[in-house]
Amino acid sequence: PRAEIEGEMGDSHVGLQARLMSQALRKITSALNQSKTTAIFINQLRxxxxxxxxxxxxxxGGRAL
Known part of the structure; x- marks a missing residue:
């Protein structure tokens, strides 16, 4: 996320990336369905x-993935 990249090292952006991923998934779901395309996402545990x-x-990426 841009706020994280442009911000200072100590700034807190709790859940920002997870929230953005959730919004993006909602937006691309219908486009993927209409085009009969499969998207594969990977996530990591920390x-x-x-x-x-x-x-x-x-x-x-949060639990949305």
Whole structure:
């Protein structure tokens, strides 16, 4: 996301990339369906540092993927 790239190193953009991915998926779904095209997305698991309770795993693209 542009805000993340242009911002300072310490700026917080919690969920920004996940929110953008979710919006993009909603926009391209109908176009993919009309053109009979398949899109394959990959995501990665990352581990949150210092998590005491709950799952320490997080995904860069959010749960939308």
């Amino acid at each position: 581990e949150k540092i210092g998590v005491m309770f709950g799952s320490p795993e997080t995904t860069t």
